[in-house]
Amino acid sequence: MLYPSIAAAEAALEKRWAWPNFRVSELACRCGGRFCDGAYWHAPDFLDRLQRLRAACGRPLIVSSAHRCPLWNAAVGGAPLSRHKMMAVDVLVAGHERQDLRAMAEAAGFTGLGLAQRFLHLDTRPRPAVWFYPGSFDLWQT
Numbered sequence: 001m002l003y004p005s006i007a008a009a010e011a012a013l014e015k016r017w018a019w020p021n022f023r024v025s026e027l028a029c030r031c032g033g034r035f036c037d038g039a040y041w042h043a044p045d046f047l048d049r050l051q052r053l054r055a056a057c058g059r060p061l062i063v064s065s066a067h068r069c070p071l072w073n074a075a076v077g078g079a080p081l082s083r084h085k086m087m088a089v090d091v092l093v094a095g096h097e098r099q100d101l102r103a104m105a106e107a108a109g110f111t112g113l114g115l116a117q118r119f120l121h122l123d124t125r126p127r128p129a130v131w132f133y134p135g136s137f138d139l140w141q142t
């Protein structure tokens with residue numbers, strides 16, 4: 001479900017927010033008011049998986065990109081049908097062992113895994129897919 005702003009989402013979801021390591025503000029659009037007021041796509045099932053990954057990982061997951069409003073998605077070069085226009089996250093590879101992080105993400109239920117040099121893209125697409133970004137292939141080999 002799409003909320004038009006961080007404030008609207010926080011007000012609506014405050015009493016049923018069940019994902020202690022994540023906040024609406026870090027999962028909302030990062031266009032900084034250029035194209036939206038911090039739009040946020042609420043998907044409890046996605047958050048369950050993200051929290052599961054966080055628990056398995058045992059250390060912070062730094063989200064560099066999550067929901068994107070359509071214009072921000074275009075501005076940052078996102079695919080026209082990017083799952084970021086609903087909910088997807090890019091989490092930084094920051095002291096995580098890459099293969100462990102990937103395996104834990106799959107075990108947590110993520111079905112779309114984009115393996116980049118500095119981040120791991122995660123989404124919950126119906127048909128599983130794994131892909132590499134330019135220059136990232138060698139980094140993700142064991």
Ligand SMILES: [Zn+2]
Nearest residue numbers: 029031036069
């Ligand atoms: Zn936006």
